[in-house]
Amino acid sequence: MNAAPPPPSIAIIGAGPAGLFAAEILSARGCKVQVFDRMPSVGRKLLMAGRSGLNLTHSEPLDCFLSRYGKAQDWLEPAIRAFSPSALTEWAEGLGQACFSGSSGRVFPTAMKASPLLRAWLRRLAEQGVQIHTRHRFVGWDGATLRFDTADGQTSVRADATVLTMGGASWSRLGSDGRWADFMTDETAPFAPANCGFLPDWAADFAARHEGSVLHSVGLTFGTRQTRGDLTLTSRGLEGSALYALSADLRESILNEGRAVLTLDLRPTLSVDDVLKRLLAQRERESQSNRLRKALSLDAPSRDLLKSATPKDVTPLQLAQTIKALPLPLIGMDALDRAISTAGGIRQDAVDERFMLKSRPGVFVAGEMLDWEAPTGGYLLQGCFSTAYAAANGVLGWLESSNSAIA
Template structure:
């Protein structure tokens, strides 16, 4: 094992492991404060998951009121709140615009760069980091510590890298082909909770034939409710089940129920803009000789998969009243989740009780954690990226505070 060369500078040296948004943002903060920063990543290039997110429009954050925004983090709200208040959505928007990427808020309140893509933002960001002296080393897989020194496997063999502090930002356990494989959890077995899919698809208790016949169909603007929570949006039928942001918003509660009870009964409102009375009036206005399918299609513009779901959930000769009531509260049993690696994000990771208020591991002084490595989850809509940036901001400032307190103690 050989030690990587070090600079003669007396500035603190920081090793950041993971070159996603959290790692790069922490590198920017720390290098701007005079630290010598090296960023390591196992992949051949950086920001791969960020670039993938930008393919459908890079949703940076959300413009809703901060108090409402914070509630999106569920059980982790009080844990993440100090970090998000210290670096809130407006700060992220301003940071993006200082990189030459103006932003806008969509009709849903989601905030995007006007370019929509992640690549212009990432290019400008990497230029800034280079100007600040940040060194990025790819194809470096973190394999653990030699005492307190980080160790990496590289194309040139195994090396150790001296660092006065280390910040881990290696992501969760989904989309391993983009770099987040979650294998780092084996290095911190006492500090981590098991991974579970979040913002994922679910498998309804319907036949394979139904999924094949309706694959790619979209249930447009349906209402969803489960466990007192509600959401609304489009659901896409796939051969693996159902996907869509409205479903992702309820994924934590649905996942927990399936793990506990082996199923979760989701309630669909196929026409949330109409009352049950309005639905009934429209059905009764149709000719009696019309088939049920034609009544539903003409009166309510229900597509084929919606009509079939309604038929399966009602008696064979359902009355208009039964159809109206079921259409507004259609039960759909979910019996499983999509694979962990296919989830947009993951729950689990470094537990709250394993880090202090500075996001430093209590078991490893001088080692900090940020981003999706931490055990929090949030729905899509800008909350995921905001959480990564805000916890990186908190951890970077935690590093600076710890370095200052350590040097003061030595002095």
Template sequence: MNTAPLSPSVAIIGAGPAGLFAAEILSARGCKVQVFDRMPSVGRKLLMAGRSGLNLTHSEPLDRFLTRYGKARKWLEPAIRAFPPSALTEWAEGLGQICFSGSSGRVFPTAMKASPLLRAWLQRLTEQGVQIHTRHRFTGWNDTTLLFETAAGQTSVRADATILTMGGASWSRLGSDGRWADFMTGETAPFAPANCGFLPDWPADFATRHEGSVLHSVGLTFGTRQTRGDLTITSRGLEGSALYALSADLRNRITTEGRAVLTLDLRPTLSAEDILKRLLSQRERESQSNRLRKALSLDSPSRELLKHATPKDATPLQLAQTLKALPLPLIGMDALDRAISTAGGIRQDTVDERFMMKSRPGIFVAGEMLDWEAPTGGYLLQGCFSTAYAAANGVLGWLESSSSAIA
């Protein structure tokens, strides 16, 4: 005789995209789902991401898409193939958010913001009976009981299965502070900033004088990898999606050697020969700064970087060559909490193929809690949705097998 409950209870801890998506899948399959989050409202990081346009996923071919996950590709590939970018786009459009693919291949809802999608999503969850409890900080377990701190004191919850989706360790003010790692020692890799800004080894007042300036459409090379895009000078250093795409390799080099030398191409659309011709066409009596500005429309911070990277009496040829390959030493990363995302978290060897923790049967993990990283461009959200899809289906399979075992 099957003594398992007809409607198994599932607790989901963390009300970001991964947690809400797992709740949707499980409640649609008849589970009684409760979602717990430490913040006063849900989806805060999602809403923040949507301020500059909610980049849901990317439309590039799936085989190329998967390469963006680096060393975590083999781990995440089954989940992403099971719930690929096309499925995420279809899901958003099912919530009334028609999507489009931009010139870069990034996929956005036409509304651009996250708030219309989140409102429609929460309405669907309500209709499916999902209960959401805010201001509940998860503090660990007492045997199989989940423990929470609330304004009214400690409370506990029992569930047939649990999915942890508490995020990484960046943007703590939005809810993901990584404190959960304190009671999961031995199962995590240390957190590290990903998609973060970097600290160049340049004059102390350089950032102060040029803060807010943008190095437009520059080429970046580190090792065998190349990217291209805008770099923004901040009070702390450099930021930009082209830099974020190299962040894992740069971070690893800085960690092991104390510095990483990034190579900039300040004029990637011109060859060194074209640059040299333009420089030589200027009047000799012009200052070097004026020649660079008039011949190449080189802005003030670019001219200053070039000045520091070349001899005082640099020839036009030396200037042209350095413009195409300007070395920029990086000596540090921006603070962990300021990173767009983080590496580190629950290690692959501590979970099974269903994303269930090997040390805790019935406890599953998804989203940025897992030790993977990817560049911006839709890959982060896709990873969260796909691992949530895998974990939710893992819960269903585990509940079914547990029920069969009891029977």
């Protein structure tokens, strides 16, 4: 009687959400899975994201959800439809992490933090036989062999299939430094910051005076796109989810034209006429700063922005119009390593529909390594899980077509 063939061996490089999810899917199908990561522990960026509440996904209608991926929508749509936001929520709840949808539509675990979910997840992976090797930096291939640098020197691993999930090029201290692109230049688009802060063209002392202040619930317009939310003033410039949602278009304008003029609506719930009436109700002898404070409760940063954007003899109507449409030139982006996520990475034309590298059969790619971007709000994690789902199933299909035995 012939012995059963050994299970396929899978190497997964990168122990973030995409890598761990691919490991879960493949080990559940009987594959022998090893996960390698250069850091001393796994899921570091996931844990950091969970410090302010782990935003898993978003509950808005799927067609609207898919539009958040911009130019990459057509590429990622099959993967996201195959493993949808509702599927991700069900998966988390299957780990004992009840979820809820906030008033904004964002979906969170009830515990809010990532650590309970990660602990339950790692227990499941251990039960499925997944082996995790930390402090292993992937440094490329020697033929079909994977090479790693470790504290004990270089080591090599052979596998029937490989899934690369090494992240983008931001937050390098948490594990994703983008150095893998050095030996994958033919498949890679240059990295660029996404969901990042921007550098306004304002007076040198403005940031020093107002660092840490928040412009609450302002409207933002760039081109035909509009968002609304809080903007935080930092020592470097501006940050906030409403700004991040415009980051791709703002970045493109700055790179192509050297600047991007963002328009702020400091009182989006009021019309120009409403603002004007409130201004005119104030005593004429009041200073502009006092009128703005009393009539519209505008804070010091908003008042300073208006002062720099209007002439001394500004009329009440001009002032009202500027409050509703204050131009704010942006001249740069924050550093790549400070960005929440990155654009660039493995190009769409470098992989097939299964997310397998065309140049390396049996090597699949998922997560933030791929050249896509999305705003914060659950879209980033969803993209990582969905592409990992697609890549893992791509591995299974490729192994089957290669006549490898799968339990």
